[in-house]
Amino acid sequence: MLSQHLLFFFAMLGAFNGIGIATFLWWRARGEATQRWLALLILAVGVRTGKSVVFYFWPDIPVVALQIGLTACFMIGPCLFFLMRAAMGDGQALARVDRWHLAALLLVVLAVNILLPYSGHPHLWRHTLTPGINLAWLGYLLATTVLALGHRAWQPGRPARLLLLGALVGVWLIWAAYYTAGYTSYIVGALSFTFVLATSALVCLRLRNGQPVVAPYQDRRIADDEAAPQLQALAELMTRERLHLDPGLTLPRVSRRLGIPQTRLSQLLNDNAQTSFKQYLAQLRVVEARQLLQQQPAKPMEAVAEEAGFQSMSTFYSAFKRVEGITPAAFRAAATGSQNRFPDSGNRS
Template identity: 45%
Template sequence: MPASYLLFFFAGLGTFNGVALSVYLLWRQPVRPAQCWLAALVLMLSLRTGKSVLFYFWPDITKLVLQVGLTACFFIGVCLIGFVRAWLDPDGRQTRRDPAIALGLLVLSIGLGVAYPYTEHVRLWAGPVWFSIQAVWLACILASTGLFLRAPRPTPSTRAANTLTRAHLATVIAGVAVIWLAYATAGLTSYIVGALSFSLVLYLSIAVLLARRTAPPVAEPYRDRRIAPADAEAALRALDALMVSEGAYKDPQLTLARLARRLNMPQARLSQLLNDNLKTAFKPYLARIRVEAAKQLLREQAGASMDDVAEASGFLSASSFHRTFNKLEGTTPAAWRKAQFRVEAVS
């Protein structure tokens, strides 16, 4: 009996955490297309393994749960292909129609489920449908592996536009393959092995990710090697998009290391990019962007308090806002705002 409880706990906890992870991936900013596909993939895996857990411990469960689980199983392969394609095309130039295709497949699968429900067509779902889903899932794994192996090495621009590395991509494909193998060999092992495999893959992936984040950064020899002009231009565009368009400067805890991670760029290389191409260090660069954002707010929001302007511009406190603003502009924010309104009134 204790073994059954432990089995249920580990299998069910993996399913629950998978759903939580998919929500986190959609909540974590910035949300990239590959990130959305990964969230959908994890959700489909969670639904599939959740169905396995329920059926293993309660065999008499309603057939509707089994139908939902098998439908989700079909979309595991679809989401895997979408994830790999989105990673290879972070700008979305060749994958704009992929979400629409997936939505069309979802509508079609729901329609087929309504027309041929599991409750009335048990042999159809337990036989041809299940084997077809397994085949499609395997085909998607093989196709994703082929796309991954043929993919060119990412350039600085594509690395900056994608927060997921080749290691992440390989880990996802391998994890999905392990889960497929667990279900494909369930007749020789146990039906619950698929759910346990998902839990194991999920926890190992999280552990590796946390270990990589806490590991000390490896110094890279960029000091004596300038960044190529084309690469520097692409990296600067990505930096500008992240800082200005997406408002990364608003994060009061933003550091060089955190910004480098979001750009998927070594910290030393980002520092070199700022020094060689913008002739500044990270802190002065960040201060200038925040002050320019504050100046825009001071012009556009006449009734905004200095505390609100400081917070909206990414400063930790009003005092640091006043100190930085005065250092760069030679005057206080309040005096600068009055001068702007005075000029507008005269003109």
């Protein structure tokens, strides 16, 4: 009897610890995408662990708890995937394809939970939806693993990336335990507890040092004679291939095109060019938008923003005003007025 109580205690401790750490991380995120996805991942693992442990010790648990736990299980894979995507990205906002991806996932989750509740369709949940959730989880694990391998997340000397790798390995272990252990949920509880506890320790150590959970790099400043040729190569690449017109352009993609590590490119921009990748793209896109406003003054503003590579009108207006000092509409009005005052200035000798 005592062993059963201890087993329940340690297994449930993983769930409670996960929910607590997830809440803390979300509160400390301050808009940081990687930290928020990490919080959501730990929350999903914690909820799923709690459901499994309670079901093992209390088989007559209300079916709504089973439904919540299985839904959290479905979201573990996507949360891990988007955590890796955010860590590899260059800004706070999701790319358009990621937004559509996430919207589709949430739509499926809401539709299934509302239209096909566990209480009314237990056979469907047990024999169709649960195996489907495990397969979807596996699919996201494989996709995240491919991203991690391409991102070299295991490189030594990079604690943030080791944290990502630890999350990936931990979720793989949890999935393997669920898939192979059947209803022995305490195994998953113990694994989840280990994963959450290790993650919590790493997070606390990072926060105590005053560093973000996922930092882009921690290297010394690159010498100017080394940085200048690579910054020039970057400028030539953007001019030649006009990559900045792609709204979904990411730092890893540009680094691969240049053939240099992502962290080095990020450091080149931050330390040597005194800008971030996000600001660098915004500058190029504003230049493109300025040319469109001058050459095609009748073009709708939404079309100008889209063709220049901006994902939203609010981003377009804020970036344009920051670079030019005026709004796009005011710039176009001034350019149009100048052309009207001197219509033949280009033909004068």
